[in-house]
Amino acid sequence: MSDIRPIEVPKWGLTMEEGTLSTWLVQEGQAFSKGDELCEIETSKIANALEATFDGVLRRVLVEPGTTLPVGALLAIAASESVSDEAIEAYLATRQSGQATPTTPAQTATADNTPAAPVSAPVAVADTRPASSNGIPGQLRGETDAPVQATPHAWRLARREGIDLAKVSGSGREGRICVEDIARAVNAAGGSLPSREHSVPSTAVGDDSEVAATPIARRLAVARGVDLRHCRATGSRGRVCRADVEALLSRRQGNTTVAVEQPVAIPSVTEQPLSSMRRTIAARLQASKQSAPHYRVSMDLDLEALLSLRDTLNAAVPELKISVNDMLVKASARALMVVPELNVQYDEQRQVIRQFVDADIAVAVAIDGGLITPIVPAANRKTLGEISMLIRDLATRAKAGTLKPAEFQGGSFSISNLGMHGVRQFDAIINPPQVAILAVGAASEQVVARDGQMVIRRQLTASLSSDHRVVDGALAASFMKELKRLVETPALLMV
Template sequence: GSRGRVCEADVRDAARRFNPESDAAPNASSATAADHETIPLSAMRRAIASRLQESKRNAPHFRLTVDLKIDDLLRLRDEINATVAGVKLSVNDFIVKACAMALVKVPDVNIQYDEQAQSVLRYASADVSVAVALPAGLITPIVRGADGRSLAEISAEIATLVTKAKAGTLQPDEFQGGTFTVSNLGMFGVRQFDAIINPPQGAILAVGTATERPEIAGGELVSTTIMSVTLSCDHRVIDGATGARFLQQLRAYVESPALMLV
């Protein structure tokens, strides 16, 4: 180069002289770089990206995790499924019902946060959103008034909403709003995870898989079926003690599932 400076041509010339194979390297690299597919974001994926980015940016998340014993729940589910015609309850149906009843007991979690008005909307009944994974992304259809519905009604409603979600026929009022969300990845073998709050809601429950774990009971080693759940809360409107009270109520219903039949 001018005045003896090293330029690009000098570097390429040196590469050719000292490493003859280097000429082929850029071509191989270019071929590798070009070996990919560009997939534009769908409208659903753009909406998900925008809302969850907004949630993580604006909502100070804190998380509380508890282990729930579900042996009695599993026995009750099996008994109902075996004796009630046309009813096939899932563990998730019980979790949605338990959350709804706990939300009524702890109404300070059964809320939406209006950022514009700087106010909290607290609801009398629980409209529980259920996260549904689709090939194009995630959608959260809502079981309206879940606290006042039977387990069979909740199960049927979730089945209907999932079918509509997969067919793309959900109406806006069937997935917009809600006061709380349940996100369950237990069917994938995920033991525990943190979920991002679905705005304008104030909390979301992440449900992991149920596993048998050893436990000491009455001085003896026994096997207990445990499910780990993690509650993510928006600290602007829900405090730690409030979230803890909600989980206490949730545990009461899950570990004594007959209470959900009353």
């Protein structure tokens, strides 16, 4: 098997745990060379092409586009044309057996990320039927002795067809096996699962609360008196969908003369699973909100002098195109040098504060399907022109999904600016392991008092969210005071 090479989900960056296959760029049976792009993979932050590290032929594609798999999961098999299909099958069987490592019984997650009780390995009933009776290849048949994480549907299917789940690779979290994984393994080994569509189950309704189903399917089942355990699950992630319930009702109508009442009107909705990026954003910000005691301090910043300096610089050097946000990044970096207690990361597990020498400012950029925070490293050492050009380059590549992991991971401080959308003021959630984030609103003309006179000045409101475990109120106030001094005396940013 030395000529057989696996193609796996790569690990791009320290925080990457899974990737979603977007599309195959090389077709099954097609030869490729080292450096060729094989497929596109979307992670929680970027979408990149997986490049071949060797010459070969794509002999077996194992994963369809749209599938999310953990890092290291098998995507395809590459081998020279001289390698037989039997050798590839043997390699897959060995690989699948090796990946099914025993796990300690612990709480796992269902397909829709709700807590579920651990599924322990039941004693498989010996299957005395010949290997060819139901199309299950011999290399997948057997009893499951080792603890394996699998959905209840997968366990029932494995027991019914005599399949050893230890020989099947799971695509769920922590290698959890679903029905689709079994079907994929059987098809890859040249077999097929038996069709059970023609059986008409009983109309008795029992407790089907543990059956994975979409909300629409569950409401329809309750309204029509359908037991979800009798439905064949064809929806995403092994769930019973509306079509499955309607298919069961249709089969009943074709096998009985009893009149069936008209369907209850179901609201017209669509379901869309969270993307890998949105799941990561949701998990990180939920953890931040739950673990970090947020508090906010706000301050109005007078922009007259800063806007005057910006206009002067842009007129003198047209190619610069310096923005207010660029100048706020510079001002924040300089303020962090005066109040270094905010220029840190907090390691919650080790109870350690990591102090940064330079201010690495993460700037929030909205992209399709989520948010990403490319970093301006050592912003305190850069000129306004350098910061402006770097932010434009990072934002462009962030929206194209071509940032490198080092360009958006880490950072010591974040800035989120919604001023371009007309938002006057808002509170931002801290991006862990950082301990503070600055929320910037829109600039607007306001009536203020100056030297006993009412005048109109262009101002904006900035709000600092801080982690009270690390940053006390006095420190946050000191930072905002220094930021206000720098913004309202922008000549200080030039020295």
